[in-house]
Amino acid sequence: xxxxxxxxxxxxxxxVEERIYNxxxxxxxxxxxxxxDKKSYTIVLPPPNVTxxxxxxxxxxxxLEDILVRWKRMDGYNALWLPGVDHAGIATQxxxxxxxxxxxxxxxxxxxxxxxxxxxxxxxxxRTKRIREQSYSLGSSLDWSRERFTMDEGFCKAVLEAFVRLxxxxxxxxxxxxxxxxxxxxxxxxxxxxxxxxxxGHLWHIVYPVADSKETLTVATTRPETMLGDTAVAxxxxxxxxxHLIGKEIDLPLSDRKIPILGDAxxxxxxxxxxxxxxxxxxxxxxxxxxxxxxxEMINILDESxxxxxxxxxxxxxxxxxxxxxxxxLDKAGLLExxxxxxxxxxxxxxxxxxxEPRLSLQWFVNTQPLAAKAIEATxxxxxxxxxxxxxATWYHWMENIQDWCISRQLWWGHQxxxxxxxxxxxxxxxxxxxxxEKAIASGLDANVELVQDEDVxxxxxxxxxxxxxxxxxxxxSDDLKTFYPTDVLETGHDILFFWVARxxxxxxxxxxxxxxxxxxxxxxxxxxxxxxxxxxxxxxIDPLHIVHGSNADEVSGQFKKQxxxxxxxxxxxxxxxxxxxxxxxGGDIKLSIDRILGYRALANKVWxxxxxxxxxxxxxxxxxxxxxxxxLIDADHFILSRLALAAEEASNALDNYRIADAANILxxxxxxxxxDWYIELVKPRLNEDSASGKASQACLLFxxxxxxKLLSPFMPYxxxxxxxxxxxxxxxxxxxxxxxxGNLQEHRNEKLESTYRLMQEAVxxxxxxxxxxxxxxxxxxxxxxxxxxxxxxxxxxxxxxEVQHLAKTSDLQIECAKAPAQKQCSVKVLNQMTIVVPxxxxxxxxxxxxxxxxxxxxxxxxxxxxxxxxSNASFVERAPADIVTREKERLAELSSxxxxxxxxxxxxxx
RNA sequence: GGGCGCGUAGCUCAGUGGUAGAGCACUAUCUUGACAUGGUAGGGGUCGGCAGUUCAAUCCUGCCCGCGCCCACCA
Numbered sequence: 014x015x016x017x018x019x020x021x022x023x024x025x026x027x028x029v030e031e032r033i034y035n036x037x038x039x040x041x042x043x044x045x046x047x048x049x050d051k052k053s054y055t056i057v058l059p060p061p062n063v064t065x066x067x068x069x070x071x072x073x074x075x076x077l078e079d080i081l082v083r084w085k086r087m088d089g090y091n092a093l094w095l096p097g098v099d100h101a102g103i104a105t106q107x108x109x110x111x112x113x114x115x116x117x118x119x120x121x122x123x124x125x126x127x128x129x130x131x132x133x134x135x136x137x138x139x140r141t142k143r144i145r146e147q148s149y150s151l152g153s154s155l156d157w158s159r160e161r162f163t164m165d166e167g168f169c170k171a172v173l174e175a176f177v178r179l180x181x182x183x184x185x186x187x188x189x190x191x192x193x194x195x196x197x198x199x200x201x202x203x204x205x206x207x208x209x210x211x212x213x214g215h216l217w218h219i220v221y222p223v224a225d226s227k228e229t230l231t232v233a234t235t236r237p238e239t240m241l242g243d244t245a246v247a248x249x250x251x252x253x254x255x256x257h258l259i260g261k262e263i264d265l266p267l268s269d270r271k272i273p274i275l276g277d278a279x280x281x282x283x284x285x286x287x288x289x290x291x292x293x294x295x296x297x298x299x300x301x302x303x304x305x306x307x308x309x310e311m312i313n314i315l316d317e318s319x320x321x322x323x324x325x326x327x328x329x330x331x332x333x334x335x336x337x338x339x340x341x342x343l344d345k346a347g348l349l350e351x352x353x354x355x356x357x358x359x360x361x362x363x364x365x366x367x368x369x370e371p372r373l374s375l376q377w378f379v380n381t382q383p384l385a386a387k388a389i390e391a392t393x394x395x396x397x398x399x400x401x402x403x404x405x406a407t408w409y410h411w412m413e414n415i416q417d418w419c420i421s422r423q424l425w426w427g428h429q430x431x432x433x434x435x436x437x438x439x440x441x442x443x444x445x446x447x448x449x450x451e452k453a454i455a456s457g458l459d460a461n462v463e464l465v466q467d468e469d470v471x472x473x474x475x476x477x478x479x480x481x482x483x484x485x486x487x488x489x490x491s492d493d494l495k496t497f498y499p500t501d502v503l504e505t506g507h508d509i510l511f512f513w514v515a516r517x518x519x520x521x522x523x524x525x526x527x528x529x530x531x532x533x534x535x536x537x538x539x540x541x542x543x544x545x546x547x548x549x550x551x552x553x554x555i556d557p558l559h560i561v562h563g564s565n566a567d568e569v570s571g572q573f574k575k576q577x578x579x580x581x582x583x584x585x586x587x588x589x590x591x592x593x594x595x596x597x598x599x600g601g602d603i604k605l606s607i608d609r610i611l612g613y614r615a616l617a618n619k620v621w622x623x624x625x626x627x628x629x630x631x632x633x634x635x636x637x638x639x640x641x642x643x644x645x646l647i648d649a650d651h652f653i654l655s656r657l658a659l660a661a662e663e664a665s666n667a668l669d670n671y672r673i674a675d676a677a678n679i680l681x682x683x684x685x686x687x688x689x690d691w692y693i694e695l696v697k698p699r700l701n702e703d704s705a706s707g708k709a710s711q712a713c714l715l716f717x718x719x720x721x722x723k724l725l726s727p728f729m730p731y732x733x734x735x736x737x738x739x740x741x742x743x744x745x746x747x748x749x750x751x752x753x754x755x756g757n758l759q760e761h762r763n764e765k766l767e768s769t770y771r772l773m774q775e776a777v778x779x780x781x782x783x784x785x786x787x788x789x790x791x792x793x794x795x796x797x798x799x800x801x802x803x804x805x806x807x808x809x810x811x812x813x814x815x816e817v818q819h820l821a822k823t824s825d826l827q828i829e830c831a832k833a834p835a836q837k838q839c840s841v842k843v844l845n846q847m848t849i850v851v852p853x854x855x856x857x858x859x860x861x862x863x864x865x866x867x868x869x870x871x872x873x874x875x876x877x878x879x880x881x882x883x884x885s886n887a888s889f890v891e892r893a894p895a896d897i898v899t900r901e902k903e904r905l906a907e908l909s910s911x912x913x914x915x916x917x918x919x920x921x922x923x924x
Numbered sequence: 925g926g927g928c929g930c931g932u933a934g935c936u937c938a939g940u941g942g943u944a945g946a947g948c949a950c951u952a953u954c955u956u957g958a959c960a961u962g963g964u965a966g967g968g969g970u971c972g973g974c975a976g977u978u979c980a981a982u983c984c985u986g987c988c989c990g991c992g993c994c995c996a997c998c999a
Contacts, residue, residue: 020958022959191997204997209996236999247999282999285998285999286999287999289999290999299997300997300999357999358996358998404928406928407928407994407995410926410927411995414995507994510994538993544936544992596937598937601929602992602993603936604935604936606948608935608936608947608948609948611948611961612948612961613947615961615962618961619959619961621959622958622959622962624958629957629958630958675938682946689959690963697957778964778965781965782966785953785964785965785966786966790953790954791964792954792956822956876943883942883980886979886980887979888980889980890979892978892979892980893979893980894942900942901942904943
């Protein structure tokens with residue numbers, strides 16, 4: 014045995030991962046080639062937010078995308094997987110502001126815009142580095158030479174270009190509207206950034222006096238404080254209780270104003286509350302629409318922090334304080350009729366958690382309907398498919414009901430809106446200040462006019478929406494854009510289907526005429542093993558890097574402390590990747606457990622040891638290629654080759670259909686249950702024989718191992734590469750990760766051989782079962798007899814006698830074409846096509862044997878009756894397909910014969 | 925209010941119109957020269973309930989029960 018051919022007895026990822034990753038980097042294995050002759054395959058990584066570090070969800074994204082990209086790269090494609098980070102406007106600005114506060118540094122406003130942005134850039138650089146290193150740790154084959162950032166120079170250009178063009182086309186406009194406002198963050202939000210939560214509130218019934226009358230009108234509201242901004246009361250025009258009041262006025266309590274009573278069938282639901290609704294157009298979306306319909310005054314009563322703005326007793330109070338005070342004042346005045354508990358849904362800011370206020374303000378919007386129409390067309394027409402298909406329903410529902418998108422944010426961190434204003438509010442949208450000035454002059458403004466740029470920045474998702482094209486060079490028609498655009502697959506969590514994927518589809522199609530990808534591949538959310546959301550407060554977070562590199566006792570989350578008080582060992586990137594891949598079925602949520610990862614770590618170790626075995630036995634020699642020793646292969650070899658060919662085909666098909674979990678499971682069971690459990694055991698006696706068969710077995714073992722490593726490489730890139738590098742093979746490439754994908758091994762398929770070879774496996778398992786049930790030590794050689802009445806079975810078993818003897822440890826094995834004679838002092842196993850008899854003189858426990866036979870007999874009897882019943886049903890025989898009927902008949906014959914043998918043996922036992 | 929999904933072994937989940945599966949856990953046994961992160965064998969399921977379609981339903985249809993998620997401006 015040569016020194017270099019030995020492997021340690023257990024796979025230790027820590028010894029391997031960093032070295033292998035650097036090897037790939039040095040060999041530029043990850044880089045896509047612009048202008049390549051090969052067909053391209055492109056995925057852009059969903060850019061992580063620079064706010065933080067990678068969590069387990071990112072690990073899933075990276076795993077699934079890396080598997081696809083590594084597979085396609087091996088399969089001959091010019092693969093590009095492009096990394097980058099997202100500036101994540103609101104989130105990052107918030108995190109950095111919090112960080113400044115934590116360090117007792119001056120806050121954002123005292124720093125000023127420029128200095129603050131500088132601070133954010135420091136944060137961004139630090140985080141980007143960290144995210145990059147974390148990506149390395151997971152083994153991601155990202156093309157780092159093409160790494161992008163949503164605010165790098167080229168990307169800024171893309172964003173400006175997109176904004177200016179959409180504006181020129183009339184698809185971006187500025188308008189005063191009611192928008193979602195975050196009083197905590199002092200910025201507008203898009204509809205999607207508002208989370209609606211059910212809140213237990215109240216319905217206050219307030220008495221509104223009708224002007225110049227003794228009558229009153231009681232309104233019901235969940236927000237009494239907004240009555241300061243009421244500009245009407247609405248009733249249903251058909252409501253007999255109130256319709257005589259329409260056209261009259263209300264003396265609005267607590268305000269010195271009169272407001273009209275109107276009839277509005279759209280706003281008012283006769284059944285709800287009192288049937289009379291106070292209308293506050295500046296603070297409620299429905300009321301806003303009503304205000305538009307009736308041309309009502311819109312009174313803004315709240316400032317940007319949601320405190321009362323109006324002069325008077327409530328000025329400066331927060332909305333909730335004002336509510337208390339107003340309710341109290343109304344009560345004192347005898348105007349509070351009653352208060353009912355009432356559940357309703359309240360919008361909360363997705364980032365800060367504060368209650369979102371509808372706020373009237375001047376903002377920029379995208380007219381999304383024309384853009385969405387084309388995205389719908391692309392998915393309807395099949396140019397872009399959504400996997401899994403069930404997400405199409407939600408996709409269409411959302412796309413078809415899309416609302417205009419508020420894209421301006423009152424933040425500092427982000428792409429500043431390329432609009433400049435003249436002294437009288439004239440607005441000029443341009444790529445830069447000087448172009449804006451040109452436009453201003455062209456419009457007739459003075460040449461010395463001072464223009465001021467819009468202070469606001471764009472919604473982060475506006476820039477992310479340009480990610481696939483922008484990262485490849487758009488708006489320039491760059492080589493990368495020509496080579497890699499449209500990209501192929503957009504893989505991401507289904508939670509950002511609307512936020513991100515929909516926007517990319519709309520923007521991509523609008524600007525390039527092509528959908529940015531042909532497949533939208535969505536995965537689920539990762540939860541803890543009980544299905545709970547992972548969160549710091551629950552202490553159930555699994556940090557991917559703690560899995561990969563291990564973690565000490567302090568780093569282990571609370572939930573795992575009991576189980577792993579000393580921390581976790583390094584389980585390796587391969588184990589984590591394989592786990593995530595194997596559990597990712599159907600785009601469903603993943604309930605992740607450490608146990609599961611441990612199980613797949615064992616797979617890495619299993620492969621490692623299979624290779625270790627091969628290397629030890631090959632003793633450094635390179636066997637001839639399989640093609641040269643074809644004639645010396647025996648059925649054991651042909652069998653595993655055929656099974657390998659099937660596994661390779663099925664795994665490739667699964668990948669083709671985005672069934673990553675299926676592919677992983679196919680490989681797992683081939684490697685473990687077929688290659689290791691059967692083939693390696695079978696090949697052991699032959700490997701070091703000095704014969705043609707011995708040489709052939711070496712060649713075959715190595716051939717299968719090589720293919721296994723290739724198939725496994727996208728899933729477990731590290732362990733497979735490390736082993737492959739040590740194999741005595743003539744290698745096509747310097748790295749496994751760029752070696753050819755063994756998708757087509759059809760020439761090795763041999764289904765007929767597989768079915769006869771299974772008889773050998775059945776015989777072995779049968780003898781082993783008898784051993785186990787009769788407590789015969791595995792080390793003890795026994796003798797056995799196999800009886801069959803089928804010539805073909807006899808021939809097969811005779812052919813594979815050596816294998817059976819070896820695997821079942823039977824020194825004396827007789828195979829006979831006869832009905833099994835009834836024998837005493839024997840343990841008997843009756844199978845469908847054979848009966849196995851193991852003489853156990855003195856060892857046999859008659860009672861246990863009888864119980865076993867009886868149990869088997871009962872089961873067989875039941876089966877028989879079931880089939881007999883089926884076959885005696887005339888309509889079954891008539892209407893079921895012929896092959897099903899034939900199969901049932903054959904089974905019945907088999908089972909009856911088995912039953913007969915079982916009865917014979919039971920009788921013999923009594924004798 | 926609308927939409928989507930789930931309910932299969934103790935747990936986490938695959939799956940199929942015609943003989944119910946995996947991993948982990950469990951039981952017994954074995955340290956044999958690849959691997960105890962292992963080997964061998966075993967136990968364990970009226971496939972949520974009810975009805976329908978069908979020769980045949982865990983699978984298709986409907987209803988019901990339980991549980992998730994998404995969308996929606998329900999004063």
